[in-house]
Amino acid sequence: MANAEELKRAAAEAALDFVEDKMALGIGTGTTAEAFVRALAQRVRGGLKVTGVATSERTERLCQELSIPMATLETLPRLDLTVDGADEIDPGLRLLKGGGGALLREKIVAKASKRMIVVADAAKLVDELGAFPLPIEINGFGMVATYLAIQEATEALGLSGDLTLRRRGEEPFITDSGHLILDADFGRIPDPQALSRALHEVPGVVEHGLFLGLASDALVASSDGVRHLTV
Numbered sequence: 214m215a216n217a218e219e220l221k222r223a224a225a226e227a228a229l230d231f232v233e234d235k236m237a238l239g240i241g242t243g244t245t246a247e248a249f250v251r252a253l254a255q256r257v258r259g260g261l262k263v264t265g266v267a268t269s270e271r272t273e274r275l276c277q278e279l280s281i282p283m284a285t286l287e288t289l290p291r292l293d294l295t296v297d298g299a300d301e302i303d304p305g306l307r308l309l310k311g312g313g314g315a316l317l318r319e320k321i322v323a324k325a326s327k328r329m330i331v332v333a334d335a336a337k338l339v340d341e342l343g344a345f346p347l348p349i350e351i352n353g354f355g356m357v358a359t360y361l362a363i364q365e366a367t368e369a370l371g372l373s374g375d376l377t378l379r380r381r382g383e384e385p386f387i388t389d390s391g392h393l394i395l396d397a398d399f400g401r402i403p404d405p406q407a408l409s410r411a412l413h414e415v416p417g418v419v420e421h422g423l424f425l426g427l428a429s430d431a432l433v434a435s436s437d438g439v440r441h442l443t444v
């Protein structure tokens with residue numbers, strides 16, 4: 214029986230089959246995305262030519278340490294492919310992301326890509342999104358008012374649950390773009406599209422971790438091998 218690390222590595226390595234020479238690549242955040250970075254670095258050392266755009270400072274640092282040529286979305290605004298992890302994947306390849314706090318940049322990079330492939334172990338597959346707390350990135354200004362507005366908007370959809378300010382130790386967690394994160398413990402989310410719209414209507418909400426209609430493929434590893442799911 215393979216352990217979680219081995220499964221993440223298997224999924225990440227399978228994504229290399231989709232990487233072609235001279236591609237502009239979005240590179241995700243998290244432990245599975247990092248397994249992809251390490252596998253990619255090996256190919257780059259072997260002569261593969263790609264340019265990466267990182268979805269977080271953490272991924273940027275790792276890519277630079279491993280000598281993967283990097284650019285920014287400002288200089289490379291259209292990408293061929295993004296490879297990223299997820300916290301939950303539903304049967305329609307709708308994702309819940311942001312466990313690592315990189316959801317805003319991850320979503321911008323995914324949207325800038327012709328194709329987004331999710332890499333994950335099979336524990337991330339769910340029938341319905343929401344068991345994992347949904348990260349909501351908010352501006353620090355008026356955060357209590359934003360908190361209350363989110364509560365009101367989501368209660369109107371029949372969703373209730375704690376909204377918890379994410380912390381790193383004693384301090385609030387600050388994203389790479391300088392915002393805060395509320396983790397929303399809604400439980401099952403029957404209509405992710407309606408929730409997405411409602412959250413975007415709240416001033417102060419910068420982004421949320423529902424990735425709808427962005428992923429076209431998922432490479433999901435279990436002890437039976439890596440399955441390729443598509444929409």
Ligand SMILES: O=C(CO)[C@H](O)[C@H](O)COP(=O)(O)O
Nearest residue numbers: 243244245298311312313315
């Ligand atoms: O969305 C993310 C970071 O913001 C990650 O992709 C997600 O949390 C999965 O991480 P891991 O591969 O470590 O399980």
